[in-house]
């Protein structure tokens with residue numbers, strides 16, 4: 001991958017053709033912005049690290065280890081990291097939960113903001129296992145949880161090197177996957193609390209990434225997104241076509257109650273980029289082996305393209 005920060009080269013060096021080799025010319029910041037490159041392998045290591053930490057079930061060791069991991073990474077990359085803490089009663093077992101959304105803020109001074117989100121918790125029960133005795137086991141959450149976080153952690157590292165000219169907030173939501181099947185409102189607790197506790201926060205758009213790591217994944221247009229934010233869906237899928245991001249496909253997918261829904265209800269354009277056709281969903285087979293750096297990289301490139309588009313349209 002190219003150098004992780006803009007190299008300053010002299011006019012003489014440029015004449016010698018070195019500029020072409022490094023791809024960046026001193027003083028041309030617009031040009032430098034286009035040099036942001038998403039490294040799928042590096043993102044994949046973030047995915048593996050989360051799964052290696054153990055299931056991210058609130059209150060468990062894997063949860064605490066992963067909280068420390070993402071906190072360290074975001075503190076060292078974001079302009080500011082804030083921890084949004086809130087309390088909930090677990091829909092699954094009625095215990096009291098103290099949950100945390102991680103809010104990584106870039107270019108805080110900008111009043112034009114866009115938000116990318118993913119959930120960092122994982123499902124405590126693999127209820128889609130064929131064998132009943134395995135349904136009480138936790139989901140490892142490589143695709144369902146770790147993949148979206150992995151993409152955003154790599155985006156954070158890229159933005160630390162090349163700050164966006166528009167406000168970008170990367171939010172890792174807690175409590176997305178602690179719900180009761182068949183009761184959608186018991187899911188997406190973190191985004192609901194975030195929207196409730198920040199009534200004046202009105203980003204231009206919200207893009208949620210969920211299950212964005214599976215090998216061979218394809219992303220149809222999720223139905224709630226189409227119903228609630230059709231122009232944003234159109235913009236994102238068109239941009240995907242322009243950039244040759246082949247994982248986005250032009251079909252209509254199932255509605256998924258995910259972290260975009262609380263934003264839609266608050267009147268904020270929000271969509272969910274999700275591969276809901278994963279055969280390992282909510283099973284113990286949701287492991288890194290079934291994920292790939294290539295899928296993460298496609299989605300990462302999409303996020304970078306959206307940031308770049310927002311810089312062109314919102315930052316003047």
Ligand SMILES: [Zn+2]
Pocket residue numbers: 123144177282
């Ligand atoms: Zn899930």
